[in-house]
Amino acid sequence: MDSKNKIEVKDLNLWYADKQALKDNNLHIKERKVTALIGPSGCGKSTFVRCINRMNDLIDGVRITGSILLDNKNIYDKDVDVVALRKRVGMVFQRPNPFPMSIFDNIAYGPRIHGIKDKDSLRKIVEESLVGAALWDEVSDRLGTNALDLSGGQQQRLCIARSLAVKPEVILFDEPCSALDPIATGKIEDLIHELRKKYTIVIVTHNMQQAARVSDFTGFFLLGKLLEFGKTRDIFENPKKKETEDYITGRFG
């Protein structure tokens, strides 16, 4: 029942200018499983996931050592095409960030930049993606309206649909529900449960119940270091480290 490793992180270190934000991290992410990353604020969870699609490349002064293998190929090798990498590894952000354009154009954005021009194919992709993100029924009759007119929860599902549209293999979620109410959060969690059948998912969350509900594996970060990693059930029921236990039970101080 053990599935293959989709991503293997080896000795990953990251510095923002002089400040080290990630220290010697090693971690395997299984294909078509949900891996949750938890830990106190500022411990480097976002920094870590942003390494997986090389979003940190956009920040001046970032230095990275170590490697991240995606299907056994190091994404930090010189010959890697970052554009192609980001197409394979999608990302959903903490705050919903639809572009200020129509719902249709938001979803079609990815396919279009990757060269799909044919109207029928675009329409098909838009529908598939919206269905995949459980948003189709709510917006199918108003694809032309501005995406910013949707509710926060709908916007977040739109962003998920937008990343599905480029047919990624991995989707990174960085606290996708922190700006949403419990009902919208529930919908996203159900969605992640569905997506897990087709995609490898990494989710950063501050919500312990959420991590317990949606994930197969959980990693606990503290001060830039992955302190403990294992099956979600083991982490929550039998944490090996005292820090993990304190954090999970809310006694962290």
Place this chain on the structure above:
Amino acid sequence: MKKLFDQERVVGAALMVFSITALVILLLIMLFILDGGLPLFNKVSVSDFLLGDKWVPAKGLFGASQFIVAALLVTFGAILLSVPLGISCAVFLAEIAPGWAKRIVRPAIELLAGIPSIIYGVFALIIIVSLVRVTFNVATGETILAASIVLAIMILPIIISISQDSIESVPRLYKEGSYALGATDWQTIHRVLVPAAGPGIVAGIILAMGRAIGETMAVVLVIGNVEKMPAGLLDPGETLTSAILLEMGEAVVKSTHYNALFCLGLVPFILVLFMSVLSSRLTTKNKARFA
């Protein structure tokens, strides 16, 4: 205990007085121009003024359409030249230029905006006019085109700085969203950043148009000042404001000629007023959208 001197309220009142003063001055100027100009229409009909193309004060002919057309041609020519250049420059400064380049170029551009217009005029008279004459092989380089070019240079700083600010105020989230989908720098710039900054950029262009319509000194030196309907960009012409500048000295106060010159001023005044309103509308709308 009640304070004798409530600082908050004093400052508030002072600011109120200042802003009301500004408003009153604006109103007074408007009244002054209306008062100087409107008597013209007792002698000449509005349509003869706006549509007629014979301007012979001695014979009582006050058709201003050639001035209006020249002013509009010059302005649109300037916009056509400066908008592509200005937006490219803004994109470069906002997204591509390294920090040190920004720190040098931006102040330099702002300095450009502070140069007196007569200096631009002299520069244009010597350089641009000859350039136009040689390049297009025309009898004289003093043309609408020469005026458009110098105006384009003059409004470039407005377009660049406002566009750069609008592009930089596009939320970083949009940019990251685009990159995360595998977009290249260029795709992100022209499909997300520039459209999202669009209303701000348009507001800047409108503001620049207002500046261009009103500009007098630089234009009067290079446009040739021929009171004839221009047939194209390579014709000389005379704009509304150049006509005022050239004729105000000889017009007898309160004469019909004098009234007519005020009306020439009224046209750009109304246009600029209209454009500022449009521009500030767009800016506030833009702010609301990003909030």
